[in-house]
Amino acid sequence: MKGDILVIAEHRNAVLDNITWELIGKGRSLADQWGTRLAVLVVGSELDALVDNLKSSGVDLVIPVQHSLLKDYNAELYTTATAQVCRDFNPALVLMGYTYLGMEIGPAVAVRLGGTMVSNCCELEAEGDHLVVIRSVFGGTLQVKTRLVGAQPDMLSIVKGALPRDTPAARDAVVEFPAIDFDEKRLRSRILEILAIDTGGIDITKAKILVSAGRGIGGPDKIQLLRDLADALGGELACSRPVADMCWLPAAHQVGISASTVTPDVYIACGISGASQHIAAMRDSGRIIAINKDPNAPIFRVAHYGIVGDVLEVIPALIEQAKS
Amino acid sequence: MNIIVCTKAVPGFVNNPSVPDTHDRVDYEAGSIVINESDDYALEAGIKLAKKSGGKAVVLTCGSLAVQKVLQAGLGKDADAALRVDANLFEPTATARALAAAIQKQEYDLVITGVESSDVMAAQVGVSVAEMLGVPFAYAVTEIEPGERENTIRITKELGFGKKQVEELDLPALVCFQTGTEPPSFVPVRKMMMAQRKPIKTLTLNELDAGGQRLSIEVVDIFSPKEADTAEIIDGDPETQASVLMQKIREVL
Numbered sequence: 001m002k003g004d005i006l007v008i009a010e011h012r013n014a015v016l017d018n019i020t021w022e023l024i025g026k027g028r029s030l031a032d033q034w035g036t037r038l039a040v041l042v043v044g045s046e047l048d049a050l051v052d053n054l055k056s057s058g059v060d061l062v063i064p065v066q067h068s069l070l071k072d073y074n075a076e077l078y079t080t081a082t083a084q085v086c087r088d089f090n091p092a093l094v095l096m097g098y099t100y101l102g103m104e105i106g107p108a109v110a111v112r113l114g115g116t117m118v119s120n121c122c123e124l125e126a127e128g129d130h131l132v133v134i135r136s137v138f139g140g141t142l143q144v145k146t147r148l149v150g151a152q153p154d155m156l157s158i159v160k161g162a163l164p165r166d167t168p169a170a171r172d173a174v175v176e177f178p179a180i181d182f183d184e185k186r187l188r189s190r191i192l193e194i195l196a197i198d199t200g201g202i203d204i205t206k207a208k209i210l211v212s213a214g215r216g217i218g219g220p221d222k223i224q225l226l227r228d229l230a231d232a233l234g235g236e237l238a239c240s241r242p243v244a245d246m247c248w249l250p251a252a253h254q255v256g257i258s259a260s261t262v263t264p265d266v267y268i269a270c271g272i273s274g275a276s277q278h279i280a281a282m283r284d285s286g287r288i289i290a291i292n293k294d295p296n297a298p299i300f301r302v303a304h305y306g307i308v309g310d311v312l313e314v315i316p317a318l319i320e321q322a323k324s
Numbered sequence: 325m326n327i328i329v330c331t332k333a334v335p336g337f338v339n340n341p342s343v344p345d346t347h348d349r350v351d352y353e354a355g356s357i358v359i360n361e362s363d364d365y366a367l368e369a370g371i372k373l374a375k376k377s378g379g380k381a382v383v384l385t386c387g388s389l390a391v392q393k394v395l396q397a398g399l400g401k402d403a404d405a406a407l408r409v410d411a412n413l414f415e416p417t418a419t420a421r422a423l424a425a426a427i428q429k430q431e432y433d434l435v436i437t438g439v440e441s442s443d444v445m446a447a448q449v450g451v452s453v454a455e456m457l458g459v460p461f462a463y464a465v466t467e468i469e470p471g472e473r474e475n476t477i478r479i480t481k482e483l484g485f486g487k488k489q490v491e492e493l494d495l496p497a498l499v500c501f502q503t504g505t506e507p508p509s510f511v512p513v514r515k516m517m518m519a520q521r522k523p524i525k526t527l528t529l530n531e532l533d534a535g536g537q538r539l540s541i542e543v544v545d546i547f548s549p550k551e552a553d554t555a556e557i558i559d560g561d562p563e564t565q566a567s568v569l570m571q572k573i574r575e576v577l
Contacts, residue, residue, distance in 0.1 A: 012485065072489075073483065073489070075461065075462065075463070076460060079455075098447075099484065100463065100464060100482065100483060100484040103439075103440075103447045103451075103463055103464070104451060104461075104462075104463035104464070105451075106448075106451075107416075107420075107447075107448040107449075107450075107451040107452040107455065108451050108452070108454065108455040108461070110417075110452070111417070111420075111452050111455035111456055112455060116417075116540040116541065117416075117417070117448060118446075118541060119416075119446045119447055119448050120445050120446060120447065132544065135445070136445055136549075137350070137443060137444060137445055137546070138335070138338050138341075138442070138443055138445075139442050139445075140445075140549075141338075141548070141549075142338070142341060142546055142547065142548060142549070143546070143547055143548070143549050144350065144543060144544075144545070144546050145543075145544040145545040145546075145547075146541050146542065146543055146544060147541065147542040147544050148540070148541055149539060149540060149541065149542050150538070150539070150540020150541065151540065188459075188460035188493065188494040188497075189460045189462070189491055189492070189493045189494070189497075190491060190492045191489060191490070191491055192478070192490040192491060192492055193489070193490040194483075194487060194488070194489050194490075195480070195487070195488040195489070195490065196486060196487055196488075197486045197487070197488065199486075208577070209573075209577075233573070241503065241504070242503075244504070245503050245504040245507075246507070257484050257485075258464065258482045258484050258485075258486075258502075259485075259486050260485075260486055261485070265576050265577060266573055266576060266577070276445075286576055287572065287573070287576050289569060289572070289573075290555070296548065298549070300555045300557075301549055301550075301555070302555075303555040304555060304556065304572075305555065305556050305557075305558055305569060305572055306555040306556070306557045306558065307557070307558050307565050307569070308557060309562070309565070313562040314562050314565055314566060314569075316562075317562040317563050317565070317566035317567075318566040318569060318570065320566070321566045321567055321569075321570040322570060
């Protein structure tokens with residue numbers, strides 16, 4: 001199963017997303033262990049700066065797929081490009097983020113190539129002739145260790161922030177532009193419009209303190225209590241996806257990979273269990289405080305300080321302390 | 325528009341998980357069986373769109389007899405028919421093959437699935453089914469309506485980072501529905517009881533020619549995650565906890 005490794009890069013506004021560096025770091029150490037090549041695929045319309053950046057990232061090969069049709073993200077074109085690059089480069093292992101990109105195109109590419117896909121991984125190692133991964137199941141309360149024994153390529157999507165961000169030594173990478181035939185007439189999906197979620201002037205990404213509400217607070221009537229704490233601390237209110245879904249708070253407050261990624265000095269997670277999509281978007285906060293009834297809640301695994309208990313008992317006491 | 329909604333029954337909570345010697349699944353005692361959250365949103369959107377466009381909605385699942393409850397919930401929400409593939413599969417690709425084979429036997433314009441199940445958490449089945457059927461797809465969809473042009477749909481999907489994208493997809497197509505936009509309705513007890521009397525068609529993997537697949541992943545172990553080495557748990561009564569916490573907060577500000 002040893003063979004070349006391909007990382008799928010992610011970028012927005014001409015900046016590479018952190019997941020790319022995390023994947024390159026892990027890919028480099030595996031490629032060195034196997035004595036194989038590490039390549040990175042980057043897809044878009046104007047890639048010169050990104051290619052320059054990736055050339056010195058420690059990979060052996062940069063594969064830019066550049067085309068005017070790729071200006072905006074079209075899953076169909078991304079799938080076509082990725083599958084064709086995989087056919088040409090023939091990697092034994094493809095690494096991508098467990099992000100919207102990895103979730104949308106990963107399984108499609110895997111089916112097209114007949115490969116073996118395992119998603120939502122937080123650890124991966126080569127053991128003997130096989131890759132072994134650890135991934136979360138049952139809402140993150142349990143983890144499963146899984147061995148890949150199927151047809152190659154092995155394709156893994158990795159949770160953002162789960163791997164250390166190693167910076168491998170730069171090497172002289174080769175850049176190869178593949179020729180990919182995008183038949184525009186055969187496209188079955190068209191982008192009509194790109195929308196930004198209405199924030200109503202709220203920007204939780206700038207707050208130094210976030211008091212964040214999860215489903216576990218019990219109901220929309222408890223929001224005021226958290227608002228009081230945020231006010232007492234001079235912070236802002238944030239929330240998890242279910243709270244926004246249930247309209248307890250507007251979507252502008254939502255923390256998660258679909259909404260805002262935040263890095264306040266203090267993040268107080270109240271009744272948030274900690275879905276991987278939430279954790280990926282707040283784990284780089286300065287101090288993470290988790291208050292939750294369930295001692296096994298995944299949020300405690302990224303928190304610096306934890307209180308196993310009832311939000312409704314702790315918060316009023318905290319408000320008193322903050323005011324004094 | 326004829327719509328097939330793929331749903332999954334998931335455990336409300338899990339006791340005593342273990343891996344059998346066959347390494348092909350995780351065994352556990354399920355505390356209760358519920359419909360997967362995003363599938364519930366998919367069901368709501370699918371039935372509504374089928375009615376609006378004068379088509380039929382079929383609710384589909386893959387699992388043993390015990391998971392029929394989710395199909396009955398679908399019938400209770402006025403799906404026109406229910407279909408179960410009789411197989412207990414753990415591997416997302418195997419589930420996708422079984423569902424795709426069952427869908428191919430139906431007349432459909434659109435397939436709707438949820439984004440991710442709360443038990444296996446793979447977020448793989450929906451898009452895999454689309455690719456197996458050879459139809460265009462969209463992930464993390466929050467809105468769906470008939471397209472302006474014939475044989476198309478107009479969808480809004482999340483791109484992440486607070487962005488959404490509106491797309492037009494040619495039919496047939498598949499969309500993976502995200503939670504959020506329209507809260508799923510509750511089925512009244514009387515309707516649920518009526519739904520329990522409705523027939524549910526069953527297909528086996530042999531009938532679908534989807535059996536005998538080689539395992540491509542082996543489950544080695546299942547365990548509780550490592551105790552965090554970072555989290556310092558603060559004990560005591562709420563006042564003590566609050567006082568210690570406030571001190572910790574003041575340290576960094």
